[in-house]
Amino acid sequence: NVAGSMVGTVLTGWVLLDRVGTGGTMKLLAAMSGLFVWLASYLALCDRSVPLADRSLPAWLSASLMATVVCAPLLLVMPRADTVWAHLHGTVVEQMVHAEDGSGLSVITTDGQRAVVFVNGIGQSTLPYGDVHTALGALPAFIHASPRRAVVIGLGSGDTVHAVAGRPGIEEVDSVEIIRGQVTTLVGLNTRLRYGGLTALLSDPRIEQHFGDGRIFLRRGGTYDIIEADALRPSSAYSGNLYSDTYFALIRDHLAPNGLAATWAPTQRVHNTFIRAFPYVVGLPGILIGSKAPIAIDRTAIAARLADPRTRQYFENAGIDIETLVTGYLANPVLYGLDFPRDQLSDINTDLFPKDEFDLSARR
Structure with missing residues (x-):
């Protein structure tokens, strides 16, 4: 579990978000979750077969159909990345430009007269x-x-x-x-x-x-x-x-x-x-x-x-x-x-103790 969590974090943060973006990563993770549906279905059906039109389907095929039925609709309804970011930034796609990779997310919303710059979700x-x-x-x-x-x-x-x-x-x-x-x-x-x-x-x-x-x-x-x-x-x-x-x-x-x-x-x-x-x-x-x-x-x-x-x-x-x-x-x-x-002037910020970043109250 620990090794899998570490590998998944590195793969998602350093590769997937950089190469396919947040939207693509979400869809890929949703598709990969189908493996668990397939595995659960296969283990439940491995000792039996499913009759279909006077024929018996093998367990692996039945599990595959079950995973497809569960996960395919999820993939179809998942929005594109620009739709996700527009919603999270309180705007619509037509009034937004965005770019993202492994270094972070840049979003600018505009009404044609003014614009607000967001970096990683925070207005700057x-x-x-x-x-x-x-x-x-x-x-x-x-x-x-x-x-x-x-x-x-x-x-x-x-x-x-x-x-x-x-x-x-x-x-x-x-x-x-x-x-x-x-x-x-x-x-x-x-x-x-x-x-x-x-x-x-x-x-x-x-x-x-x-x-x-x-x-x-x-x-x-x-x-x-x-x-x-x-x-x-x-x-x-x-x-x-x-x-x-x-x-x-x-x-x-x-x-x-x-x-x-x-x-x-x-x-x-x-x-x-x-x-x-x-x-x-x-x-x-x-x-x-x-x-x-x-x-x-x-x-x-x-x-x-x-x-x-x-x-x-x-x-x-x-x-x-x-x-x-x-x-x-x-x-x-x-x-x-x-x-x-x-x-x-003793109350200062240092690399090891960035007090302002941690929003610590000043000493009294």
């Missing part, structure tokens, strides 16, 4: 762009004096990646997403929504999509002027990998000179953990930006970058007032330097 972000995801990408891009290379861990709706690429001087943006089907669903959505921000994201030659673990990608790569992770709920599965002291130390060590790291800071623990990892930090509403060197908030220079006609046109095509968004976040920055008493 929306389109059109313009909320905290946009700010998370745009702030380090326009604060940095002259960024050339950027990496964003987590694609999601593409909002953060799109915002980073809004700085004309950036030559290369690496987007690292662990769910391979995410790009597939965004491409499918683009044929229905026809949104300027999404079209720009998918057609920008500077943006290169990578599939895999973001931490492994950073360890294999070089240094970047901007490193950040797309906003992820701190209690989501494996979110601790993007909010731990080890992760923040990793991105710090892969920053180029004067490089900037950014994170969403949804909890006090994330706030504490990030500040402990970086010698220089700028605190903004819900967002932290860190560096190994002092961070200059040059409002005049930032305003000039935002006023660049290329920048304005880029964000206007996505329906975003980027100047208002960025200047609003920069209204009252909080600066943390070397003199800040970091030893007092």
Whole structure:
């Protein structure tokens, strides 16, 4: 029983879901359950025969007929994968795009005007762009004096990646997403929504999509002027990998000179953990930006970058007032330097104890 359970788990998780999807796997498992019906029928009939039209059917044939009668209707009524996912996401097939493989499930629902991005059944972000995801990408891009290379861990709706690429001087943006089907669903959505921000994201030659673990990608790569992770709920599965002291130390060590790291800071623990990892930090509403060197908030220079006609046109095509968004976040920055008493920040997230992921209450 133990060996069979282990083999079945590995076969289903690593092979079937990846090759035939959830719908195909469900049908295959239903068909395989027919073996038990056949076996039970065969054992019950092995010492007797079933008369049919003055003939006796052998036990194996009778068992086969019984298994077919029981399982065939089940296979016929089982819905397709898109019907299943549409129902579970509260929509209809005509208003949904989805993709799935062994890496996970990506679903986007849309009414033709707006869209909601779901990853493994949990809503993560929306389109059109313009909320905290946009700010998370745009702030380090326009604060940095002259960024050339950027990496964003987590694609999601593409909002953060799109915002980073809004700085004309950036030559290369690496987007690292662990769910391979995410790009597939965004491409499918683009044929229905026809949104300027999404079209720009998918057609920008500077943006290169990578599939895999973001931490492994950073360890294999070089240094970047901007490193950040797309906003992820701190209690989501494996979110601790993007909010731990080890992760923040990793991105710090892969920053180029004067490089900037950014994170969403949804909890006090994330706030504490990030500040402990970086010698220089700028605190903004819900967002932290860190560096190994002092961070200059040059409002005049930032305003000039935002006023660049290329920048304005880029964000206007996505329906975003980027100047208002960025200047609003920069209204009252909080600066943390070397003199800040970091030893007092003891309640943090670590790889071994991702407290926020487990939704543990803060110590009192």
